[in-house]
Amino acid sequence: MSIHSNRGKHARAAVLAGALLLPLAACGSGSGTGTTGTGGTTGTTGTAGAAGSSAAIAKDAELAAAVPAEIRGRGSLIIGTNAPYAPLEFFAEDNKTLVGFDIDTGDALGQVLGLKVDWKNTSFDNIIPGLEAGRYDIGIAGFGIERERLEVVGFVSNYLSGGGFLVKKGSGIKANDFKDTVCGLRVAVQSGTTQVERLEKAEKYCAGAGKKPVQIIRIPDQNQVVLTLSSGRADVVSADKPAVEWAAKQSEGALCVTGTYRTPHSLAGIAVPKRNAALNEVLQKAMTKLISEGHYKRIAEKWGVVDGAIEKSEIFTKPEQVGDGDEIFPQPIKEGCA
Incomplete structure (x- = not known):
């Protein structure tokens, strides 16, 4: 099943504010202030560990060694995101802790690669320009893998949407x-x-x-x-x-x-700037590890998005890899709602 994430497009293939819906009981700003956390730990980026369970996520020494030297030397992976966009990324009740499916996934990737994760919350249309400018190493924010975006970034698929x-x-x-x-x-x-x-x-x-x-x-x-x-x-x-x-x-x-x-057409994916193209294969292999070891499924179950979970992560770097259709396929009206 391949269904499309609908977060909007920027004129340059970046994006304008994500489509959302923060829980009614929660609140928080989508300002450009960054929040910093350590992958897989409690604090400003999670509530119960990266995988949403007590399961340990081991570092993969081979993948960690393949991380670009600049990031490996720094010891941290800087990820641009855009909250609120529940249940993928939003603020906990303290209005500063980032939580959600994307947050746990990013933290879990950090664990596999032996890197701390430094989350930067910013406006949605700032993420891809920020990737190009070197402010972020990757972007995780419910990005639809679209032809226009592939002109400036690559993607590693991590989710299905509709x-x-x-x-x-x-x-x-x-x-x-x-x-x-x-x-x-x-x-x-x-x-x-x-x-x-x-x-x-x-x-x-x-x-x-x-x-x-x-x-x-x-x-x-x-x-x-x-x-x-x-x-x-x-x-x-x-x-x-x-x-x-x-x-x-x-x-x-x-x-x-x-x-x-x-x-x-189109999956949602992790945005990777062209300058960090070496990360595409590293992240795809790390995602594959999370999927095969069951961590990814546990994260999806924790946030109630199992129907959007993928079975295989793939790399997208060229516009021709993605369909250009705009057709939608409506599902039956749900009984008991209207």
């Missing part, structure tokens, strides 16, 4: 695509994401089909996206599948996911 629609439970709203089911609705969405592009196409479709127009409510802050729905100022939220499912879970029954969809 999209979904979040509504108030019992609202009667049934949305699962970007055509008929969103016409006439007020749709809240994070600015700059791929969902915005799809909704803009929906605007044209609804108009051409003689249906009521879709009203796109673009919001920079993802906390406000969910709050716009909760307050009744929007009818539905459009975002990535793990994000809407997480938000529904945190709402204690007030919100639910009425429909989801898949796309025909």
Whole structure:
């Protein structure tokens, strides 16, 4: 199964603010202030160890020796990320500790490579330029592996994603695509994401089909996206599948996911700058080790994203490796939500 992560595109193949949904009970800023932690330890980057269990993750001496000399000499792996984007990366209740599937995965990779992990939280559109400028060694932030991005970075696949629609439970709203089911609705969405592009196409479709127009409510802050729905100022939220499912879970029954969809291409991956191309093979082999030893599955189970777990990690360095289609495949409306 290959489904697409929908975090938005930057004009240069970087990205604009990730599509999100921080749990309603949590809060935190997506500012450019960095948080630093040690891979696999409790502190500012986790709650119970990198793998989300007591299982030890051994250093692989051969892979550690293959890490580029600059990083190996420093002894730390600097990773750019963008919180909040639960359940992949977001803030714990102290508003400063980074937690989530991506965070545990990055910390686990650090353990395999014998490196401390230094997480830097920044705006989503700053990560790829930061990789090019040498501020970060890699980026882990729910990146969809897209043709435009492959012009400037490589990717090591680490996750599968899709999209979904979040509504108030019992609202009667049934949305699962970007055509008929969103016409006439007020749709809240994070600015700059791929969902915005799809909704803009929906605007044209609804108009051409003689249906009521879709009203796109673009919001920079993802906390406000969910709050716009909760307050009744929007009818539905459009975002990535793990994000809407997480938000529904945190709402204690007030919100639910009425429909989801898949796309025909692209995985989510770890972004690797061209200057650190040697890391592609190192990270792919480290991911393979985490998968084969069961650590990756435990991390996915901890954060409730097992359906997005991959069975094999691959390297992407050329645009032609990725499909160019924009088609989506809506899944059946979920019973008991609308």
